[in-house]
Amino acid sequence: xxxxxxxxxxxxxxxxxxxxxxxxxxxxxxxxxxxxxxxxxxxxxxxxxxxxxxxxxxxxxxxxxxxxxxxxxxxxxxxxxxxxxxxxxxxxxxxxxxxxxxxxxxxxxxxxxxxxxxxxxxxxxxxxxxxxxxxxxxxxxxxxxxxxxxxxxxxxxxxxxxxxxxxxxxxxxxxxxxxxxxxxxxxxxxxxxxxxxxxxxx
Numbered sequence: 001x002x003x004x005x006x007x008x009x010x011x012x013x014x015x016x017x018x019x020x021x022x023x024x025x026x027x028x029x030x031x032x033x034x035x036x037x038x039x040x041x042x043x044x045x046x047x048x049x050x051x052x053x054x055x056x057x058x059x060x061x062x063x064x065x066x067x068x069x070x071x072x073x074x075x076x077x078x079x080x081x082x083x084x085x086x087x088x089x090x091x092x093x094x095x096x097x098x099x100x101x102x103x104x105x106x107x108x109x110x111x112x113x114x115x116x117x118x119x120x121x122x123x124x125x126x127x128x129x130x131x132x133x134x135x136x137x138x139x140x141x142x143x144x145x146x147x148x149x150x151x152x153x154x155x156x157x158x159x160x161x162x163x164x165x166x167x168x169x170x171x172x173x174x175x176x177x178x179x180x181x182x183x184x185x186x187x188x189x190x191x192x193x194x195x196x197x198x199x200x201x202x
Contacts, residue, residue: 005057008125012050015117019047022109036159038084038146039107042077043114045142049074050118053126063127069138072131072198075122076139076191082115083186092164123197131198136191143187147180 023044026034034040049070056063063071090098102112147166153159154168161167165179 001057001061004125005061008121009054009057011117011121011125012054015114015121016047016050016054018109019043019050019114022106023047026106033159036150036153036162038077038143038150038163039081039110041146042074042081042142043110046074046078046114046118068127069131069135071122071126072135072191072194073139073142075118076187076194077142078115078118079190079194080143080183080187082111083190084183085111087186088165089163119194122194131195136188136195139191140184140187143183147183151176 023034023040026040049067052067053063053071056067085101086098090101101107150159150166151168154161154166157169164170165176165183168176
């Protein structure tokens with residue numbers, strides 16, 4: 001096991017533990033309704049892929065293409081979480097909300113620490129095999145699945161939002177479609193850029 005792999009294990013162990021502990025606390029406090037938040041879902045997804053990465057490195061001394069691909073998908077998801085907060089949610093709610101969104105309570109771990117450490121680990125310390133051309137498109141699928149369920153539950157009035165662009169009863173259909181298209185494009189850009197980092201690795 002080389003130095004980069006050891007660092008990857010350390011980062012992924014720390015992030016997986018914090019993401020799962022913070023998410024568990026939120027579930028205990030709020031119940032299953034906590035799963036309505038993309039932030040928590042994406043962090044749990046990343047934590048699970050981190051665990052598989054760690055197991056793979058400890059047992060096989062290498063990471064399979066499948067695990068690497070899922071690490072890629074989950075890193076795209078948590079990166080989206082971070083970027084949506086600073087480019088959409090904070091500007092809409094007012095820049096005075098930035099400290100709370102990024103540095104307070106569970107948001108600190110799920111909006112900031114989890115995403116940034118996953119990005120650092122994936123780009124600099126994880127397996128550098130080149131991803132196939134179809135991977136950026138496949139990376140959008142987890143977000144599409146979340147959007148489908150969120151819209152269904154909003155239609156059924158099981159949840160309200162939880163993000164303004166999912167509140168289908170408070171805006172025009174074209175607005176919902178516009179925001180979903182913007183987020184879909186943002187995910188693709190994230191996926192494309194992360195793919196470029198693996199292409200440049202030796």
